[in-house]
Amino acid sequence: MQKESPDCAPAVTPGQVYNLGVWYQSTVPVSITTFRHTASGWTYWGDLGKVPAAGAWQEAKASTPVVPDGTDKIVFGLSISATGQLTTDDYSLYATNAGTPLPATNELVVNGNLAAGNPLPDCFITGGWGTKSLTQGLNTDVPATAPAGSRSYALTVSAYASGDAKLLQAETPACAPAVKAGSKYNLSVNYKSTAAKNSITIFSHTASGWGYWTDLAPVAASDTWAVAAGTTPAIPAGVDAISFGLSISANGTLLTTNYSVQEAAAPPQVGTPAQVGSWEVLNAPMPLRGIHSTLLSDGRLLLIAGSGNEGSAFAAGTFKASIWDPNAGTFTPVPVPYDMFCAGHLTLADGKVLIGGGTAAYPTTGAGPTTFKGSKASYYFDPKDNSFHQISDMAGAHWYPTMTKLGNGDVWSAGGLNEQADGTVLTEMFQASTLKWLPSGSVPQTWSFWGTYPHMYLLEDGRMFYAGAHTFGNGLPGTGASLYDWRKAQMWDVPGLRQKDLRDQAGSVLLGPAQDQKVMIVGGGNTQTNTTAINLVDIIDLKQANPTYVPGPDLPGPGKGYVNLLNLPDRTVLAADGAQHNRSDNVLTAALYQPASNRWTSIAADPVGRNYHSSAILLPDGRVAILGSNPLDNSFDLRISVYSPPYLFNGTRPTIAAAPSSATYGQQITFQATGTIKAAQLMSPMSATHQTDTNARLVDLPMTANGGTVSASIPSNPNLLPPGPYMLTVVDSNNIPSIAKWVWIS
Known part of the structure; x- marks a missing residue:
């Protein structure tokens, strides 16, 4: 089950009912078990029924009772209490109110995978303009990685003359992603399209109402599931919500699902x-x-x-x-x-x-x-x-x-x-x-x-x-x-x-x-x-x-x-x-x-x-x-x-003097160093491209220090230290390293 911690246990609201699900395979019947959290701590809440043994993957589903007052979190899982084997995957928990899935804590789109609602997904509307013929509707074609229950929405344009069509978040306070002026937001949506012209289109809300804001990026046609994504400019002053969709502006069929709006992380604070x-x-x-x-x-x-x-x-x-x-x-x-x-x-x-x-x-x-x-x-x-x-x-x-x-x-x-x-x-x-x-x-x-x-x-x-x-x-x-x-x-x-x-x-x-x-x-x-x-x-x-x-x-x-x-x-x-x-x-x-x-x-x-x-x-x-x-x-x-x-x-660096220019495997080398030395090491010279240097390594040299003299042992295993030039450095008690000296290992 989920860990009983503030970061992991699902938060719930008193008075609501929740649908939960777990996909499983089991050689014996198993129970759907829940626990709940109050100010007094965690306690067993109840079993929500048994599900039969299953040789193929299937989903165990149940609805909770109404969440009692004082309960702020629950955890759940499938419990096995007989000799056998149980395998679980894909845990889910949704509020039943309005049938819409609760978004993740950092996700601003409600029902982003279009799982709830008919004939339009909950919290979504269609928009468009111009002269064209349009057919539309929900579709079961979704990416292979989509969660269970996901759906897509298909827009098919023919006889195109002008304009576009799109599915986007409903422009209401409960559905449109709320944003903050000055922040940037990462947008993404999974799509398939046979149309030659597609674009990420964004609308914004101010005190005056809703209006077109910008087209973020053109999106190429794709006959397999792909991702259209981008980052908004900084939100202008006065804008408190946005809505976006992938627009189709040519003959063809566009399928979309897995809509996402998340605030782009601010640069970390810097120090000295x-x-x-x-x-x-x-x-x-x-x-x-x-x-x-x-x-x-x-x-x-x-x-x-x-x-x-x-x-x-x-x-x-x-x-x-x-x-x-x-x-x-x-x-x-x-x-x-x-x-x-x-x-x-x-x-x-x-x-x-x-x-x-x-x-x-x-x-x-x-x-x-x-x-x-x-x-x-x-x-x-x-x-x-x-x-x-x-x-x-x-x-x-x-x-x-x-x-x-x-x-x-x-x-x-x-x-x-x-x-x-x-x-x-x-x-x-x-x-x-x-x-x-x-x-x-x-x-x-x-x-x-x-x-x-x-x-x-x-x-x-x-x-x-x-x-x-x-x-x-x-x-x-x-x-x-x-x-x-x-x-x-x-x-x-x-x-x-x-x-x-x-x-x-x-x-x-x-x-x-x-x-x-x-x-x-x-x-x-x-x-x-x-x-x-x-x-x-x-x-x-x-x-x-x-x-x-x-x-x-x-x-x-x-x-x-x-x-x-x-x-x-x-x-x-x-x-x-x-x-x-x-x-x-x-x-x-x-x-x-x-x-x-x-x-x-x-x-x-x-x-x-x-x-x-x-x-x-x-x-x-x-x-x-x-x-x-x-x-x-x-x-x-x-x-x-x-x-x-x-x-x-962070202070004076240690130094190395009189280090040998070469050493052999298993040899003990001696050199002079300043500072209180706690470690010695060899580092290979890097040779990098495309974020790749698999030969880069830092190899510890077991050592003793007596006054200013350091005695260090070269490893005897060449697989740890392939032959060649290395940078010898020491590290003092304040974790400050020296400038390197070159040593050839053979």
Whole structure:
């Protein structure tokens, strides 16, 4: 049943009767049981009857007695009191008064799924104008994810000459969503339409009455259920209510359901830099579209655009890359031999940057993004000569592949689109010792499509974990997350990931320290359906015998995809930037996650709104550089934001001196440090694109401190710490980290 707490137990009103429902399967008869809350606490209220055993899913339904005076909450469930098995799902509770479902506490539309009322849904009216023929009525065609009892409303226009037709909330105080001047509101509605012209139309109410306000956005035709959504401008002074609908303005049929109006969250309150950090937007813009970003072992950043999502640049063969020096503020162009746009990349054990795949062809006119064709090409970038060097091609073509470095320094790669623009099922292996990609017959194959830029993490036992985050569309079949033994080509579903089909453009991170083997996934949306993004957070402990995702605390503020998520050296996690919809409706929020207390703290937000093709890189001095944004009009933001976390304003930083430049597995290293040191760690240089860097990790170094001398132990397991350059930092008793020193692990 529902938890007996103020946040979870359904609130009820004395004098009302409520209809409740639970879908179930059971091998024995079960009872519908209720409890109620008064000022004296919780007590048993009564059983509302038995329902029979059911081998197939069916709904147990009942009506409560009239809610007595003094009762403010109830909880209910199906109780099993015999040997057998009961499975329940889809709990619902509605007030019977007027037959209309009560909206959620943050939902302003009554009866949004059109479940109640006939021939018009309760609290809805139709509107329109102009010359046309119109037929209309309720329909049982609804999205697969719609709650039980949902209906849609169909408007069919023929002989169109002018005007429109629409279903919208009734313009009465009980039905029209009440709004506040100065606030913004997120609107959404599920729809199917064969008409060439549809639009989100809004009306507003003032003391003078109702009137047309604005058309928020045009909406494309769709033969499958999709979401039309947008955010209103700030509500003008004097407006106290709105009503909206999806209007049809051409011949065809429009079906709508699941209407929603919710107030957009206000930006979080900001504090001092010591509390929330500080942002700086650099004056010098990038000379290219920085879509791929890699921190080099000398502190510079390799920025790659390739064609930069510009078809004209691809046709002209104009491909770009640049080296950004954050300290000098300079950009040095680098010749690019092929279109590295949407390639895979990571830092190899010797500090070179491996590039694989990319773009072989752009989509034809009018086609969607998944008609890009992948490339087989592969190069490495050498920081010593600032040049790309060609190596053997990959066995197959990949556009949007993921690369994950293994404990021996080799590189696993899979995912993306092939040379036919189809999802590739080919798994690749790069042999670091020979700088060659192995033939496909030498690589264990699952022949499974992992998606585009799948978030794949190397675990301490050598297996991998697919976190469920990706780009473009729905999650993978099954639970949406998997354990994967690449050596045996075996995969196992992992349960618990919520809203797996809304993890497109989600952020994920291997929480520090890596020894804990915990992965967190944050937010996400769905590029194909343009469903409003979510703020759900799920965390999995992969050290458990049967790991499962469990809910974490929601990300503060509205839901968003395109979340830049990364570990900071004080062992908190930064979540910044993002957008509610496909490359649109930026969300200017940011937060820090504390793993020890499992809570988020809202912080100052990036002044620049960022969504698609943005990336975040931790710098050696503990700041974070965030680059790029490529919204729906295909413009590109060339500004760089630099975030200084609160630890840079909270006192004197510890320092490291006389640290070794290299170390081996299992070695104990010694170095000098100032301050009261409580922890030492190695952090890999980030190589990020599309909110993806599955090789980023913070590895704890067990240590002792004696005076100013720190003795730290390098882990002996290379799966925890794949070979290559790392940033060595220490953290003092005030959780302030040092500036990093580079150490090469082999």
